[in-house]
Every structure is written in structure tokens, then in C-alpha cells.
Amino acid sequence: MQKPVLTIFYQFNPWRSSIGGIQTIIRSFLKYAPDSFEIRFVGTTDDPTEPLFTWREANYAGRTLQFMPILTLQDNNHRKRIPVTVRYTAALLRTCLESDFMHFHRLEPTIASKQWQGEKTLFVHNDLKQQAAKQKIPALNHALERYLIQQFDQVLSCHTGSLELYQDRYPNLSDRITYINNSYDDGVFQPAPDRSAHRRVLAQTMNLPEETQFILFAGRLQPQKDPVLLIQAIAALSHPNAHLLLAGDGELAPEVRAEITRLGVPATMLGAQTQTEMLRLYQAASVFVLSSRFEGLPVSVLEALGCGTPIVTTDCGDTPRLLNSKSGVVCQDRAAITIAKALDQVLFNPDHFPVEACVSAAQPYAAQAIVSRVYEDMLWRWKARSRERVPVARSYT
Structure with missing residues (x-):
């Protein structure tokens, strides 16, 4: 036929x-x-x-x-x-x-x-x-x-x-x-059996302390995503063990690298990552962050949630409408201090953002x-x- x-x-x-x-x-x-x-x-x-x-x-x-x-x-x-x-x-x-x-x-x-x-x-x-x-x-x-x-x-x-x-x-x-x-590909992006152990392994691989809490950004380093604002937000964090991972590349990479150096921010620029590498990062991250000026509904948000990782996002696109108080925090403005406070809220209170709530938010997608x-x-x-x-x-x- x-x-x-x-x-x-x-x-x-x-x-x-x-x-x-x-x-x-x-x-x-x-x-x-x-x-x-x-x-x-x-x-x-x-x-x-x-x-x-x-x-x-x-x-x-x-x-x-x-x-x-x-x-x-x-x-x-x-x-x-x-x-x-x-x-x-x-x-x-x-x-x-x-x-x-x-x-x-x-x-x-x-x-x-x-x-x-x-x-x-x-x-x-x-x-x-x-x-x-x-x-x-x-x-x-x-x-x-x-x-x-x-x-x-x-x-x-x-x-x-x-x-x-x-x-x-x-x-x-x-x-x-x-x-x-x-x-998002739910056949791939799922929670790790033991998130804490997964996080510790990644920290050891990167020669970081085992108590490191990873904040993950994934996307193009371009003006829409405003990664420079994110670096400024990380500099304003209160959490002592936070470390930013930037998975992606783009025309703003030199500016982001310079801002990391200027502010002395604990961050690692990973460049573009494969699907397998992204799975490892989602499963180890304590929180996924968006500092975007505008968005649709980023697939990276769905992949992070599918892996049980809560979201911190600026109030743009459709991400805010799928989150609830147990799966993420929506920032009411795009100030660096506001994003920092939202990240601290998740990092200091991980039990308030259970894996099950995150996965449940992603399932319709x-x-x-x-x-x-x-x-x-x-x-x-x-x-x-x-x-x-x-x-x-x-x-x-």
C-alpha cells in the first residue's frame, strides 16, 4: 500500500x-x-x-x-x-x-x-x-x-x-x-534513581566539593536569553554552595565569560551538549533557570521538569502557566536580585519542590x-x- x-x-x-x-x-x-x-x-x-x-x-x-x-x-x-x-x-x-x-x-x-x-x-x-x-x-x-x-x-x-x-x-x-x-522526549528525560548521588558524582567529576548545588542554564547565548543578567543574578546569591552550569553557545559567549571573570561568579561554561550529556546535567541540577526577555515554551524547561528538576523563570512565554508552587518560581520582574532570591528559595528549600511535582507538570507535554x-x-x-x-x-x- x-x-x-x-x-x-x-x-x-x-x-x-x-x-x-x-x-x-x-x-x-x-x-x-x-x-x-x-x-x-x-x-x-x-x-x-x-x-x-x-x-x-x-x-x-x-x-x-x-x-x-x-x-x-x-x-x-x-x-x-x-x-x-x-x-x-x-x-x-x-x-x-x-x-x-x-x-x-x-x-x-x-x-x-x-x-x-x-x-x-x-x-x-x-x-x-x-x-x-x-x-x-x-x-x-x-x-x-x-x-x-x-x-x-x-x-x-x-x-x-x-x-x-x-x-x-x-x-x-x-x-x-x-x-x-x-x-519533550519522555522516553529519554526521566529522573535519576538517586538524585543526590548523581549530583555528587558530577561534582567529583568537575573537581568541585560534594556539597555543590548546581544551577543549570541551557540554550543559545544570545540577547533573547539574556545570559549576562543571569551571571549578575548568580553574583547576588546567598547560597554558599551554588555553582552555575551554562550549557550552550552563541554570540554572547565572550561577554558572558568576561562577566563571570569580572564578578568572580562560580560558573562553568560547557558549550553545546549532546542529548546524553544534557540528561546527565538535568538529573544532577538542583534548579533550572531562565533569564529570558521573551520565550515561547522552551523545550529545555520540559526536559528539566521531566527529570524532576524545578524551574526558576522570568515572567515570559508559556512557562509560568504550567508551573505551580511545587514545581518552580516565577520572577515578577527581571532584576538580578529578584532572580537571585528565587534561586535561593529553591536551593534552601529543596523539599518544597519534590521530584514528583516536577514530573507531573511535564507529563501533558x-x-x-x-x-x-x-x-x-x-x-x-x-x-x-x-x-x-x-x-x-x-x-x-
Whole structure:
């Protein structure tokens, strides 16, 4: 029997370490794809000898798929003079890769897909209102958005504010725009059997005292995440055994390193980490922290909670709505002292933030269930398409 074809488009290589929640979501869609679909992924390669615009069979997490790199890209964790999105879009314009279903995670590359046939889905990951405030030419971006958004059969947003913005801005598309829970790989990110022992082992590995309490940050070192503010918050801590771990890389790395030195903050910059390494860090950390200016719903938050680690976050994005008093603390402002006090609250009172409460907060966002429902709906629409018009919007919560 013929299988429906899903083609996923994004500017990275799933087999290489790459920082970002979008990459994590895509990996879940590859890993948990049912056998009833043929999966294709259009991405990038870091191997200058690998042919571009050529399909090859590959294996990801035990799942066979077709992979086509259209761009050679070295070190995707730092911004380039010419944005990667622009280069990826230009490459897509050279070909036609239409299929039964197409998933896009950035709007700009869909300039190329405007005339392609097949069902198109756009995933919205960020807070679009905050993102627009940072744009240099917002009118141009809005015009491009209005031109491109009409092509989508489905717009799935994991940020409630962005969902409402799109529904208000495009009422003629309201039946196509819906919410989807962001997700984490619950088959991987689970609590350690003995968190204290796990923490002590990590401290010993890093030549730190066994009583060290780890504060974990994971993400790109870029202005949106405001890691410099985080360093200033760590400098204001009262807890004597706290040590900050920064898992990630980006253009602010030199500035962060300089601020650590200037303030004498107990911190270690780890660079980009693999999934296995991140699991070890989540399981050993006493608290996970976000100092962001704006967010959607970071996958790193869900992974930390899934490992039983409580959260301290600035009041942005959808993270505050999933936390309760037993799984984290939401800072009411972005002052360094406020973040420091919230971190101290967790570090001095670990029994107030039990592992079970954290895992419970993450469970509605388990990837296996969410991804499976998306695929089930796609297969149902594919089978029914020849018989009748089928509405596509559905909330994946």
C-alpha cells in the first residue's frame, strides 16, 4: 500500500549537536514517526564533500528516512553575517520538494513553497509580539507574513499569545490556526534513581566539593536569553554552595565569560551538549533557570521538569502557566536580585519542590503522545481526502 509522504524542512542536521527547541521538536517527529508514513527531511550538512540536493537513505533513532542536505553549514550555534535562514531559503528556491504533507518551522523558507502542492503546516514556536518588537523593519515582516500565511492548511502554535495574535490578525484562517503543546522526549528525560548521588558524582567529576548545588542554564547565548543578567543574578546569591552550569553557545559567549571573570561568579561554561550529556546535567541540577526577555515554551524547561528538576523563570512565554508552587518560581520582574532570591528559595528549600511535582507538570507535554496524535490526524485526513473535505484544525493538548 502506498504511504503518505511527510517532508520536514529546517536548517540543521539531526545527527549533529545543535542548540534549540525547534531542533528538539523535529527530532521527536523523526523518532516517533509511525511506519505508516514515509519521512523525508530537508536540512544541512557540515561535510563539504557531501552532495547537495540529493536524497540518501539514513537512520535516525532506529527510524529509516530520506535525507537531503541543501546547504553546507559549519557551526550552526553562532549567527552568521548572512543569516542561515536566508541561505536556506535561497537554496530551497532552486528546487521543488512538494509532498503529501510538509512541515515548516520558520516562515521565511516558505517563500519557496508558495506554489507547491500538498498539505502545509507551519509550527510557531516563539512569542511573536515580543519578536516583532525586536525587528528592524516590522512593516516589511508583516507584509511578508500576510503574503505567505495564506498557503497553510494548518498553523500550530505552542505559544498562547502567538495563537491569539494570529487568530485576531487573520480571522479568515481562524479554523486553521490552533494550539499544540510543545513536547519533550519522555522516553529519554526521566529522573535519576538517586538524585543526590548523581549530583555528587558530577561534582567529583568537575573537581568541585560534594556539597555543590548546581544551577543549570541551557540554550543559545544570545540577547533573547539574556545570559549576562543571569551571571549578575548568580553574583547576588546567598547560597554558599551554588555553582552555575551554562550549557550552550552563541554570540554572547565572550561577554558572558568576561562577566563571570569580572564578578568572580562560580560558573562553568560547557558549550553545546549532546542529548546524553544534557540528561546527565538535568538529573544532577538542583534548579533550572531562565533569564529570558521573551520565550515561547522552551523545550529545555520540559526536559528539566521531566527529570524532576524545578524551574526558576522570568515572567515570559508559556512557562509560568504550567508551573505551580511545587514545581518552580516565577520572577515578577527581571532584576538580578529578584532572580537571585528565587534561586535561593529553591536551593534552601529543596523539599518544597519534590521530584514528583516536577514530573507531573511535564507529563501533558510528553512527545510520544503528542506526536502520535498529530500523525494519526494526518493519516486520517490523507485517507479521507478523496471522499470529502476534512477540517484540519485541532488542539493538541
